Amino acid sequence: MSRNISLTQYLVEQQREHGRITPPLRLLLETVARACKRIAISVNKGALGDVLGTAHTENVQGEVQKKLDVIANEVLIEANVWGGHLAAMASEEMDTISVVPDRYPQGEYLLLFDPLDGSSNIDVNVSIGTIFSVLRKVTNNRGVSEDDFLQPGKQQAAAGYCVYGPQTTLVLTVGDGVAMFTLDREMGSWVLTEDQVQVPADTKEFAINMSNMRHWAPPVKRYIDECLAGKEGARGKDFNMRWVASMVADVHRILTRGGVFMYPWDKREPEKLGKLRLLYEANPMSFLIEQAGGAATNGTQRILDIVPSKLHERVSVVLGSKNEVDRVTAYHREAA
Structure with missing residues (x-):
């Protein structure tokens, strides 16, 4: 500055x-x-x-x-x-x-x-x-x-x-x-x-806990499979995976250089809509990401539009570079 x-x-x-x-x-x-x-x-x-x-x-x-x-x-x-x-x-x-x-x-x-x-x-x-x-x-x-x-x-x-x-x-x-x-x-x-931080619309980095792959819904697995396929796959480019297991650290990296962060619903606890808390984690981070030109959804809906029903409500989260978030969201809507 x-x-x-x-x-x-x-x-x-x-x-x-x-x-x-x-x-x-x-x-x-x-x-x-x-x-x-x-x-x-x-x-x-x-x-x-x-x-x-x-x-x-x-x-x-x-x-x-x-x-x-x-x-x-x-x-x-x-x-x-x-x-x-x-x-x-x-x-x-x-x-x-x-x-x-x-x-x-x-x-x-x-x-x-x-x-x-x-x-x-x-x-x-x-x-x-x-x-x-x-x-x-x-x-x-x-x-x-x-x-x-x-x-x-x-x-x-x-x-x-x-x-x-x-x-x-x-x-x-x-x-x-x-x-x-x-x-x-x-x-x-x-x-x-x-000041006026901007998240690039495109990225070659994704952040997700790969150990849960066997529990993911098909749209999430489809997206990650495409990323892992690299240049020879449908995306035609190689991706890197990053996962800190701290949302703050992962989102900070995305705000700094782009990327997509995913903490999706999985079938281990099917009654829960996700792992992260809507009011304390997903909402503030989604506000920041959108203000930086990125996007944030729960797979089908903009996170900032969700009306909470309880104080400790959980939600699925896909946020970061807009084009990647839009792709994951489209896969969920196709599956629905």
Whole structure:
């Protein structure tokens, strides 16, 4: 970038010059960004901070929580509960919503987050991250309920993630493209390092857990078979496979250089529509990808159009380079 632009300056310009965000939303996003810096410190300390290993508890999905899952969840709640910009929060790690206590002012926004995505990578020092989504409370009734959170993703006011890797990077959209900020550790500030990120429409990379191939639906297997056939196959080009087992890391790679990420339905648990959580993972990532010129579907429908029916709803995910996502979606529709 030609000049150092801080996150605060970027958000002020989005508020003052473009009118895309309100002052309370700006404060909320700055608070989330500060919380991510605190989480980054814990992640970076690793064994030195006694944060590795399990917390010997389970979340609402029955998954064993890591110590850092619990720490990150607490950091985000403590940072945001008192500022006056939120009405309530919801987390992948909590059974139900966390309403702002009466002793604090109640704002107009709702915050949803996966406090630490890619938990299986914590102990092996592979990139993990925090995913967040912001909704407006659209009902006028007093108080907050889970129903207030059940909005389609296209109504998000903002979304983003922070990836804790070789660099700590914050990726954000407020509906005006995608911006990337890198944490300057010496200065303690987020600096804009890329703006108006674009995902190439075509790609030669796909990300999927190949160990589940035998469980996939025919359209998914058809697409991957074509990729694996390489130049001699129907696609006429060689593909590379990438899989980090951390959605944040895989999506960050796609935003950086293109690709398609797939976490489809499979027949191991046929009653579940997918593995990833619609509100905490699929919606914010789909918003980011679309703002960067990509596409995101559940195989048949645009993810941002899905109206949630429950707080921890799951969904199939196909997102990334638009032409590849359109192809996978077409295969699903043909099969249907």
